Structure formats: structure tokens, C-alpha cells
Amino acid sequence: MEAITVRKATEADLDMLYQFEQGVINAERPFDVTLRPGLIHYYDLKALIHSPKAHLVVAESDNKVIASGYARIDESKPYLRHTHHAYLGFMYVVPEFRGRGVNEKIMDALKQWSKEQNLHELRLQVYENNAPAIRAYEKIGFAKHMVEMRFNLG
Structure with a gap:
């Protein structure tokens, strides 16, 4: 198996990152009936790449981008x-x-960057019913903190 490396994302990665974004959205659709159908975007990826208050990284294996994640102040x-x-x-x-x-590996790079920014807490959101994601985050030390609730008046 080829070594996996993590590096800062660049604009050259945008096509793959847009595909990853749709992968995230498609994975989350079953957990959120409020997402509208069709093509949607969660992120301004170009802005994240260039922002001094964010660190967007990708993981590579055999010169192929295989993963992403960001930390934002x-x-x-x-x-x-x-x-x-x-x-x-x-x-x-x-x-x-x-x-x-x-x-x-992505999380380690984001933790390191966050420490370099003198930040002492990491936060993220995950759908309550997304058990595999919750297990993955708990495995690396995250703990549940609050539950967001909603009520549909429609």
C-alpha cells in the first residue's frame, strides 16, 4: 500500500474537492430531510483555500487526492x-x-494547525443518527456536547 500524506489544498485540487463536497452531501441527505433536492453546495472551497483563518487539507495516496477536511477559526x-x-x-x-x-491523519494535521493558531478547543457537527461518523470521532477523542433540536411547523 502506498504511503498516505497530508498537505494543504490548492486551487489545483478544486475539481476533486467539488466531487468530495457532493459525496459529503449525498452521505448526509438520509439524515436531513430539510436539504433541498438537486445540486447544492455547503462550502466556499476557494475561499477556504485562501483564508488565513482556515486550513483546508487533502490526503494523497500515489499522487491521488483521497480525502479532505478543514479547520476554521x-x-x-x-x-x-x-x-x-x-x-x-x-x-x-x-x-x-x-x-x-x-x-x-487529516485530523492530526488539523489539530496541529489549530495548536499553531493558539486554539485549545476543536468543535464539529455530526448528524445524531450518523453512527459510523460519531464512532470515528469518538475513537479519536471527541465527546458529545449538545444536541440541536428542531420542530417543523410546516
Whole structure:
């Protein structure tokens, strides 16, 4: 098996990143009936690549991009002990590389960048019924914190 490396994403990666974005959306559709049908976008990928307040990375194997993720500096609520935290998103691994520790390598790179930004807390969101994702995040040390609830008046 080829070594897996993680690097900062560039604009040359955009075509693959747009495919990954649709992979994330398609994986999340069963968990969220409020997503509208058809092509949608969650992220401004070009802005994430160039933002000094974000770090978008990709994992490669044999010169092929196989995974992505980002950390973004967000302001924390004014009543918390910390003023800022790293919000993680766009965690995606191509299916044939899942279960091989690729997501952990992405997370390690994002943790390192977050520490370099003097951030001491990481946050992310995951759908409550997405048990595989929750297990993956718990495996690397994340813990459930709050549950977001909604009520459909329609």
C-alpha cells in the first residue's frame, strides 16, 4: 500500500474537492430531510483555500487526492473561557480508503494547525443518527456536547 500524506489544498485540487463536497452531501441527505433536492453546495472551497483563518487539507495516496477536511477559526460564545475555537468540517474519505486511518491523519494535521493558531478547543457537527461518523470521532477523542433540536411547523 502506498504511503498516505497530508498537505494543504490548492486551487489545483478544486475539481476533486467539488466531487468530495457532493459525496459529503449525498452521505448526509438520509439524515436531513430539510436539504433541498438537486445540486447544492455547503462550502466556499476557494475561499477556504485562501483564508488565513482556515486550513483546508487533502490526503494523497500515489499522487491521488483521497480525502479532505478543514479547520476554521471561529469566535466562541462570549461567556466561554476561550475566545476562539477551531471548527472542523468537510471531512471526507473516498470509499475505497475508509477504515485505513486516513481521517485520523487529516485530523492530526488539523489539530496541529489549530495548536499553531493558539486554539485549545476543536468543535464539529455530526448528524445524531450518523453512527459510523460519531464512532470515528469518538475513537479519536471527541465527546458529545449538545444536541440541536428542531420542530417543523410546516
